[in-house]
Amino acid sequence: MRYRIGLDVSGGDHAPEEIIKGALLAREEVEADIVLIGVKEEIEEEASRQKIDLHSLFDVVDAPERIEMDAAPALSVRRQRRSSIVIGHKLIKEGKLDAFVSCGNTGAMVCAATLSLGLIEGVERPGIAISLPTKQGVSLLMDVGANIGPKPLHLLQYGVMASVYSQIVFDKPNPSIGLLNIGEEASKGSDFSKNVHRMFTASALNFSGNLEAKRMFQGASDCIICDGLIGNIALKVSEGCVEVMAQFTKDIIKKDPLAMIGSLLMKRTFSKLKKKLDYAEYGGAPLLGVDGISIIAHGSSNSRAVKNAVKVAAKELNRNINKEIKRKIDEVCQDSRIREMLTV
Template identity: 35%
Template sequence: MKIVLDAMGGDYGPSVTVQGGIEAIKDYGINIIFTGDSDSIKKELEKYHYPKENVTIVHCDEQINNDDSPVTAIRRKKNSSMVVGLNLVKEKKADAIISAGNTGALLAGGLFILGRIKGIDRPALAPVFPTTNGASILIDGGANVDCKPRNFLEFGIMGDIYAKKILGINRPKVAIVNIGIEEGKGNSVTKEAYKLCQTGEFNFIGNVEARDIPSGYADVVIADGFTGNIILKITEGIASTIFDELKDMFTKNILRKLAALILKPGLKEFKEKLDYSEYGGAPFLGVQGNLIKAHGSSDAKAIKNAIRQAKNFVENNVLEGITREIMKLEEGKFE
């Protein structure tokens, strides 16, 4: 299996991406294609011992920055690490691509270079959301600010396949984020989306309120990208605040430090459950390729886990599963 890693993406570039890539090679036995500035990549590779046959470097003399216009960057920076990597996947020279770079550019590149799966109107980001029951999938996590009712049905289909194949849930519960659980709640889009999702061949359980998402009320949570991204960001903010408060609380005096020492295993488990780096990245579902968007501030652990996620996507044929189910939709099976 060959996985492309955009070595220049993210806040830390090769210093983090190379380390994460090497750790993934050692643990998963995969092949990594690093795209980016070859000198910078080689400099980082010198720090590690690894099977040389598992590493390929594709030199790129351009880089897409976070402040670049997404569409313009994809069209003009043809030799950037991101565009070159996407083309490797399109040309079947790699099985998947991971990037922690400019989100808008990566999504635009996924659409322009890989293309949509036939029948998909709006590909969507599908991050994993930690819950008391393990994890749920939130789709869309920010790719589409405005959505049509039909898009919610597509999100439900894609999220259902993802939950079955990656989370191992036999019959995922699928719900729409809304201001109430009653069928008539919400705006005109969510009301119509509710009706459409009732026709889908997945386990649609109705609406879910945002407060019930962390409890694992639904395995797949459907939202437009605007709502989904706000849910993600406020959750990240709350988690960060909790960690900061706990750190401050347990370091005020010697007795509290001793208490923290006793509670350390539990606190570590709690932190890991809420830490985005444990889940890797968010797949961009609905394009003709396995594409994972890693968090911009990813450390080596997050990169490694994103690679594990990409590996699981390839091995479990998620792309093929989505394509097959969307084909049924196009044939009118869900109408």
């Protein structure tokens, strides 16, 4: 059976152009049918602009409404029933799609996925995971914004899901899990982090203890777990930091002719660096815990990022990630030491 992966053509800063280009790239690398979901006329117009024979390449599903990037998530999901984000998830629920990928409104994605698909049995909250480039390769940071007031159990479950994802998507045999915190010792951080630390320590997971934010990019842990507020801030700070460094460098070069020549010679270095830092490279941010495959790609995704997100969706499907998450959640949460902690 060939999988059917839905792709949101209405969402993202570079929609529809880069989305359709990404779909074309994905078609060549992924063994799956790609279903374009968006405003039909817009898709057709863009296809003719790109001179492609749309209907021989893709199925198209009309979604005449559009959830804007900055719209209030819950409200728009409730009201805009004919938007790509709502339709995409509904089609998964109805068995007409196997996965959905969107560069659109993150909050609306979380909301629509949770409402339409529900959660994997045993999972308490969904979370967004994101891949970070590190000195050792790549680490997964979770949660980066789905759950800003979590309980310790939610974070334990994020540890389970992140580790299953790292196994399946990054082929890491026994991923280590670190807890993002203010210091390395078990006694560091808030009461909340201490509770989470205790729970991870008691679990059967490969827990490597607290991880100081400074070491996040050193690849000290394969999975980095934190609440959604902290994860979001960690992610956005790193984005802002890269941007401002590029800006500062440009400003300095402008005043120095020698450096200007130097920067020309380093042009390839900078583009390689940009590629390495670009987490779109690693395939978007899966929303883990929902009972279906839903992937949130960055709003500024280009065609390559779109392609990579579709590839990850296909990998998750091929390896049946959600079945594995369910199995592992059962195993970890049914452990008597964890159950004891939950009844206290």
